[in-house]
Amino acid sequence: MGVLIMNYVTRFYFFQAIDLFSGLFYVLGLLLVIVEMFYPGFGVPGIAGLILLIVAVTLTAKTWLDVLIIVLVLAAILSLVFTIIVKTFYKRKGNLSNKLVLGDSLNKESGYISNSDYSFLLDKEGVCFSPLRPVGSALIDGKRYDVITKNEFLQKGDRIKVVEVKGTSIFVTKVYD
Numbered sequence: 001m002g003v004l005i006m007n008y009v010t011r012f013y014f015f016q017a018i019d020l021f022s023g024l025f026y027v028l029g030l031l032l033v034i035v036e037m038f039y040p041g042f043g044v045p046g047i048a049g050l051i052l053l054i055v056a057v058t059l060t061a062k063t064w065l066d067v068l069i070i071v072l073v074l075a076a077i078l079s080l081v082f083t084i085i086v087k088t089f090y091k092r093k094g095n096l097s098n099k100l101v102l103g104d105s106l107n108k109e110s111g112y113i114s115n116s117d118y119s120f121l122l123d124k125e126g127v128c129f130s131p132l133r134p135v136g137s138a139l140i141d142g143k144r145y146d147v148i149t150k151n152e153f154l155q156k157g158d159r160i161k162v163v164e165v166k167g168t169s170i171f172v173t174k175v176y177d
Contacts (some may be wrong), residue, residue: 025056121162128158146174
């Protein structure tokens with residue numbers, strides 16, 4: 001059985017069945033799939049290439065073993081082309097890393113803020129808008145903020161002072177007169 005399979009695989013008799021149209025479909029299909037690899041978009045070239053390859057395989061193959069071998073050969077060709085292009089072209093120019101990796105940094109110095117920065121409230125005073133047990137609302141500079149007390153319960157109307165800001169958490173303590 002193994003000898004029969006090896007004999008079948010080594011001869012690749014189905015390559016003799018490739019006519020002009022099948023060969024054209026193989027070449028165009030491979031080219032369109034390669035174009036889709038490097039210029040991804042809506043998938044039109046990739047889908048068209050896949051359809052052309054399927055048509056070419058159905059025109060060429062006579063058995064399921066033929067289909068399997070042709071698909072493996074096509075996968076090997078596409079993998080080899082992809083590897084060669086990535087190793088040579090993109091290694092020299094560095095374009096692939098620019099397309100796959102975000103080069104810009106979205107930091108505070110550039111004007112980007114991922115969440116609200118409440119550090120300007122540090123050491124400011126305000127009034128409890130609701131009871132703080134230990135979380136609630138406070139009015140600071142006429143604006144309402146969600147605040148957290150440092151292990152104490154405060155009543156509505158109590159005077160508070162911002163003592164710490166961590167991210168979006170505003171920590172307050174009661175101001176004693």
